[in-house]
Amino acid sequence: MKFPTPLISGVFLKRYKRFFADIKLSDIVITAHTANTGSMINCLGENWPALISFHNSPTRKLAYSFEMISNGKTWIGINTNLTNKLAQEAIINGTIKELQGYSDFKAEVKIGQSRIDILLSNGPLDQCFVEVKNVTLVNDQEQCLFPDSKTLRGQKHLRELMDLKDKGIRAVMLFIVQREDCSFFKIENTIDEVYCQLLKQALDFGVEILVYQCRLTPEEIIVHKKLQIV
Numbered sequence: 001m002k003f004p005t006p007l008i009s010g011v012f013l014k015r016y017k018r019f020f021a022d023i024k025l026s027d028i029v030i031t032a033h034t035a036n037t038g039s040m041i042n043c044l045g046e047n048w049p050a051l052i053s054f055h056n057s058p059t060r061k062l063a064y065s066f067e068m069i070s071n072g073k074t075w076i077g078i079n080t081n082l083t084n085k086l087a088q089e090a091i092i093n094g095t096i097k098e099l100q101g102y103s104d105f106k107a108e109v110k111i112g113q114s115r116i117d118i119l120l121s122n123g124p125l126d127q128c129f130v131e132v133k134n135v136t137l138v139n140d141q142e143q144c145l146f147p148d149s150k151t152l153r154g155q156k157h158l159r160e161l162m163d164l165k166d167k168g169i170r171a172v173m174l175f176i177v178q179r180e181d182c183s184f185f186k187i188e189n190t191i192d193e194v195y196c197q198l199l200k201q202a203l204d205f206g207v208e209i210l211v212y213q214c215r216l217t218p219e220e221i222i223v224h225k226k227l228q229i230v
Helices: 080-092 152-166 193-205
Strands: 008-016 020-025 028-033 049-054 064-070 075-077 104-111 114-121 127-135 143-146 170-177 184-187 208-216 221-226
Touching (some): 028 064, 075 208, 080 114, 080 170, 080 208, 127 143, 127 152, 152 193
Parallel strands (some): 170 208
Antiparallel strands (some): 104 114
């Protein structure tokens, strides 16, 4: 996924009220919208290089969006509004090999009380529902982890995937890792113990767990390889 316009370089100062981040651009400080609702643990170092996008739209309260930040080792994609687009692109271009062989693709399909991100199908008798999550948390063992905060919505999605599997429908949990300084994926088991147990339960139940890592540059983000699950 290439950015439609060049990103603007700046320096991260602080995040506050969840959706706001102050970024220093040359001799001014602007406030950028931060789409990520997670804690972004170990992603927000003061004075780290940051990349933002500008949107000239009268309907937006903030003209800038916070896209990426660098810890000196890797760019970290923190705009969760892009995660589904990255997953969709990687399915369509064949990068995610496990999700090939379907003729129809739909996004944001209503299931139960919420929506599942992607429906792949070859008609009503051959369906695959895919829920997508963005991963930015890492530990000191080169492992990326999810979740980075308590997620009631994530818990609900796992229950819905298990319900689908119980009806004989293929169900997949797809994690998109938007940083390059990790080599393995692990379930985080202390931040949201309920989600951790549900994810293990879903795996035992037959829900497929896939983890794919992105390559990130100031010009583009692309899903490029599968990560092993610890």
